[in-house]
Amino acid sequence: MTRVHDMGGRFGDGPVRPEKEEAPVFAKDWQARALAVTLAAGALGQWNIDMSRHARERLSPQDYARFSYYEKWISALADLLVETGVLSLDELRGVDTTAEHPLAVRALQAGAVGKVLATGAPADRPSSVEVAFEVGQLVRTRRPAGNRLVGGGHTRLPKYAAGAQGRILRVHGSHVLPDSSAHGLGEAPEPLYAVAFRASQLWTHPESPQDEVILDLWQSYLEPA
Structure with a gap:
């Protein structure tokens, strides 16, 4: 089930209307x-x-x-x-x-x-988890998109990308896994990737099917396509 904050690509919320460039940083x-x-x-x-x-x-x-x-x-x-x-x-x-x-x-x-x-607070860490994917490789995100460590817990895998096929664009190195860190279970660092998805992989009727969305996703979110 999609939780209230996971709004990306959800129907019924209306168009995104960016603020004007001259708008103040803080309205109040x-x-x-x-x-x-x-x-x-x-x-x-x-x-x-x-x-x-x-x-x-x-x-x-x-x-x-x-x-x-x-x-x-x-x-x-x-x-x-x-x-x-x-x-x-x-x-x-x-x-x-x-x-x-x-x-x-x-x-x-x-x-x-x-x-x-x-x-800032850099989140890159040494990790014993080996890099499983390389640049250009096709991967698929796991389904469902929930936290596998804690039921209903935090994850950085958005629901609209669950089960979608993409390609590895960049390997960022190893970073703290939010699914673990958010619940006090340790940093559990693992490889992090920039993954490119065609709009047609994410939505049934995209306005521009060839457009791409790039998501930073942890290795445990992914499997070979």
Whole structure:
């Protein structure tokens, strides 16, 4: 079953309407603050990017459908803060406390933001998993597109690409497997590939059948075609 966040290629959602180039980066001031506090909280080291993505995916379907982009971010952050014990529900609600938080020493300082963002958090890792596919090789994505380690868990294989045939465009090396990392099961690095799919492989009636969609997919998502 397609979950609410897996919207790619889904019928009934209407056309994608890009914002105008002159549109502001943040439509409202609170959106900039939502991004800032999410990045600052992530710097505390209590979760990783895959856990953060999965937290947004786990919002209730009703909330996910009605929330704006940054409302999803800030709501998922609130869940993470409580789930990981960084804050209690009372603290999240603004109950005053005079005790210094044990994670205060890890707070992201304003002067360090530029360096932290420029450095990023690389996900490439050494791996004992051998590369199984080479550039130009035809592969097929697994079906169904769910997480095979955790029922209903996080995965980076979109449902619209499940069972589709593509060709290996590039081998990126080994990277952290989100399906494992999002659930605290370890990084489990494995080879990551850029895979090109014809639009005709992904959709029944594509507007331009020869167009290609390129997805970065982990080795366990793929099998020889």
